Amino acid sequence: MTNTPLLRVNxxxxxxYTRKGVVRAxxxxxxxxxxNESLAIVGESGCGKSTxxxxxxxxxxxxxxIVSGSIVFDGKIDLTKVDDDILRKIRFKEISxxxxxxxxxxxxxxxxxxxIAEVILIHEVTTKEEAVRKARDLLETVGIPSSKGKDYPxxxxxxxxxxxxxxxxxxxEPKLIIADEPFTALxxxxxxxxxxxxxxxxxxxxxxxxxxxxxxxxxxELCDKIAIMYAGKIVEYGELKDxxxxxxxxxxxxxxxxxxxxxxxxxSLSSIPGLPPNLINPPSGCRFHPRCSKxxxxxxxxVPPLVKVNKDHFVACHLVARDRE
Amino acid sequence: xxxxxxxxxxxxxxxxxxPVGRSFSLFRRRKYVHAVDGVSFDVRxGDVLSIVGESGAGKSTxxxxxxxxxxxxxxRILFKGIDIHNTDKKTAKTIRRKIQMIFQxxxxxxxxxxxxxxxxxxxxxxxxxxxxxxxxxxMVSKALEQVGITPxEDFLGRYPxxxxxxxxxxxxxASTLVLQPELLVxxxxxxxxxASLRGSIINLMMDLKESLKLTYxxxxxxxxxARCVSTRIAVMYLGQIVELGExxxxxxxxxxxxxRALISVVPSLRGKRGDKKIILKGEIPNPINLPSGCRFHPRCPExxxxxxxxxxxxxxxxxxxxxxxxLYQ
Numbered sequence: 001m002t003n004t005p006l007l008r009v010n011x012x013x014x015x016x017y018t019r020k021g022v023v024r025a026x027x028x029x030x031x032x033x034x035x036n037e038s039l040a041i042v043g044e045s046g047c048g049k050s051t052x053x054x055x056x057x058x059x060x061x062x063x064x065x066i067v068s069g070s071i072v073f074d075g076k077i078d079l080t081k082v083d084d085d086i087l088r089k090i091r092f093k094e095i096s097x098x099x100x101x102x103x104x105x106x107x108x109x110x111x112x113x114x115x116i117a118e119v120i121l122i123h124e125v126t127t128k129e130e131a132v133r134k135a136r137d138l139l140e141t142v143g144i145p146s147s148k149g150k151d152y153p154x155x156x157x158x159x160x161x162x163x164x165x166x167x168x169x170x171x172x173e174p175k176l177i178i179a180d181e182p183f184t185a186l187x188x189x190x191x192x193x194x195x196x197x198x199x200x201x202x203x204x205x206x207x208x209x210x211x212x213x214x215x216x217x218x219x220x221e222l223c224d225k226i227a228i229m230y231a232g233k234i235v236e237y238g239e240l241k242d243x244x245x246x247x248x249x250x251x252x253x254x255x256x257x258x259x260x261x262x263x264x265x266x267x268s269l270s271s272i273p274g275l276p277p278n279l280i281n282p283p284s285g286c287r288f289h290p291r292c293s294k295x296x297x298x299x300x301x302x303v304p305p306l307v308k309v310n311k312d313h314f315v316a317c318h319l320v321a322r323d324r325e
Numbered sequence: 326x327x328x329x330x331x332x333x334x335x336x337x338x339x340x341x342x343x344p345v346g347r348s349f350s351l352f353r354r355r356k357y358v359h360a361v362d363g364v365s366f367d368v369r370x371g372d373v374l375s376i377v378g379e380s381g382a383g384k385s386t387x388x389x390x391x392x393x394x395x396x397x398x399x400x401r402i403l404f405k406g407i408d409i410h411n412t413d414k415k416t417a418k419t420i421r422r423k424i425q426m427i428f429q430x431x432x433x434x435x436x437x438x439x440x441x442x443x444x445x446x447x448x449x450x451x452x453x454x455x456x457x458x459x460x461x462x463x464m465v466s467k468a469l470e471q472v473g474i475t476p477x478e479d480f481l482g483r484y485p486x487x488x489x490x491x492x493x494x495x496x497x498x499a500s501t502l503v504l505q506p507e508l509l510v511x512x513x514x515x516x517x518x519x520a521s522l523r524g525s526i527i528n529l530m531m532d533l534k535e536s537l538k539l540t541y542x543x544x545x546x547x548x549x550x551a552r553c554v555s556t557r558i559a560v561m562y563l564g565q566i567v568e569l570g571e572x573x574x575x576x577x578x579x580x581x582x583x584x585r586a587l588i589s590v591v592p593s594l595r596g597k598r599g600d601k602k603i604i605l606k607g608e609i610p611n612p613i614n615l616p617s618g619c620r621f622h623p624r625c626p627e628x629x630x631x632x633x634x635x636x637x638x639x640x641x642x643x644x645x646x647x648x649x650x651x652l653y654q
Contacts, residue, residue: 044519157608187379188546192590194606213518217592233543244594258524260549262576262591267554268531272523277490 004075005032006175006208010070021280024050027232028068035178038202040219040240043229044276049212050100053180057097058087074175086317087291088201093123096169100106100181107151112164113149138167142197159190166197173205173230180212195221217259231277231287234306238313240245250292280312286318294319332367333540334391334508339364339400341390345613347642359612360386362564368508368540373544375551375572378561381609384544388510391542392426422452425501429513431493435485442481445469445500452504468497468499473529498530512544527554548591552576563612563620565641570646578650582627619651629650
């Protein structure tokens with residue numbers, strides 16, 4: 001890791017205040033992303049991974065509140081504290097986001113080149129013509145012929161719309177791109193095309209990437225580091241190859257076994273018994289203990305800390321902590 | 326295709342076309358979406374056939390035609406030798422009971438205003454399988470137990486919104502089991518579920534297959550999953566089957582360039598695989614104006630001049646391994 005990480009999330013908690021109670025969607029989460037590094041955040045639906053993304057770019061709904069922690073960007077700005085004016089300058093210029101199903105977020109009555117140009121016009125002193133010209137270049141970069149720039153979103157396929165969203169995200173060459181499930185609802189072939197595109201873009205503009213997904217297989221080709229989230233907490237965090245080759249947390253092990261692979265032995269599928277918990281009343285102690293097959297007596301009483309098992313490999317599990325003693 | 330004698334389901338040169346637009350002129354030819362176009366295959370009893378391909382390949386239309394939702398434009402579907410779209414009403418109703426479908430999205434497939442008892446019991450009422458209300462409750466409870474919804478009495482009065490995604494998919498399966506089906510068509514049964522739950526639904530379906538002697542047609546886009554669950558795999562492209570064979574054969578030794586490309590892009594965690602990724606350009610073309618010759622030729626990395634002119638046939642290359650490609654003809 002380099003001296004100052006580009007993004008340092010420390011002890012972050014984001015809760016949603018609902019009529020039914022407080023949803024602890026993100027609970028004391030810490031991680032770092034260095035310059036030109038890519039981090040995958042993997043977890044099931046409802047584990048808080050999207051909330052992490054939305055907290056970093058501060059796009060939370062009114063009932064959400066950052067309860068603790070800090071998000072230090074570029075060593076100087078704490079994103080949990082800055083006001084809207086500064087945030088507006090940071091969004092897309094410094095940190096951009098590609099949303100889940102963002103293809104449905106394009107303005108249906110605006111030509112795609114104008115939508116991309118709008119992003120450029122807001123942040124850079126330039127003329128409309130200049131911005132549109134740049135937008136057309138961006139379309140070419142993401143693999144859409146610039147002649148299609150005058151098209152409206154409904155004239156494009158799902159994959160192409162997602163490409164337009166990627167073009168908007170890279171328009172100002174931000175230092176950090178957050179991709180929140182960018183491939184859901186896309187075909188495998190389109191997904192493969194977009195993975196290649198993201199790889200090429202990263203080679204070109206050398207940005208950092210936070211890639212949020214539920215599909216652990218996809219991250220293999222894109223990410224250097226991985227954080228496994230379960231019920232609002234990071235349970236395992238480290239270099240991708242360490243976590244994948246020697247997973248330590250029982251949840252990570254279960255998740256890896258639950259997804260069939262195309263090239264491994266064709267074994268039957270395994271699954272993790274039970275359901276992810278409700279985050280209004282999360283289980284005491286380790287939140288995974290009701291579903292864990294290797295549960296110890298301690299597990300429902302004490303929250304396991306995230307401990308270092310190896311260089312840059314952290315696990316929050318009593319089992320691992322016990323074995324180390 | 327051999328073994329026609331002991332097949333449970335026989336799909337014979339099936340085409341399902343949907344008209345598009347309106348022809349204002351008498352002389353203009355009406356346009357059609359060729360969703361399924363000349364598809365033939367057999368399903369033997371106990372088979373698990375997976376139909377794979379990109380969206381728009383016609384997989385779901387094929388599934389819906391097998392369960393009787395759409396009528397074939399051409400060709401026919403035989404269930405135990407009886408043409409399911411061309412038989413008397415009584416037989417048709419019995420066949421509809423024997424061929425059941427499980428849908429992709431358990432959040433939308435279950436009617437929100439009905440209780441579990443109503444949902445699972447609806448088929449019992451339609452086919453008049455129960456002698457008394459108590460009998461119906463007993464049949465529903467048994468089906469719920471079979472899918473692991475226990476104790477059933479706790480669930481009979483619940484509504485879908487009170488159930489988790491996995492439970493809903495189990496209820497959907499139970500509502501087919503009460504009808505004692507022989508063939509289940511499952512359209513992406515686990516793609517909407519979380520990774521940690523997928524295995525349990527698939528394993529449940531496999532256990533039911535053994536205990537109830539079921540036959541499955543899975544419609545999947547995930548080839549890794551298809552490899553795990555199926556005995557045979559059919560690869561579809563633009564309404565046609567381009568490769569068909571034993572699951573190990575199709576995944577281990579794919580012949581059609583499209584199948585090879587599909588397999589090469591399945592993401593894999595365990596580092597780099599030997600083969601290079603074959604990333605096809607563009608997307609599946611629209612099924613109204615179809616490419617000439619082989620429908621795959623505009624995207625095919627191995628296309629040669631003949632491919633644009635001549636349409637290949639589905640031919641047998643090895644035992645039980647068929648491919649529709651001019652490279653092999």
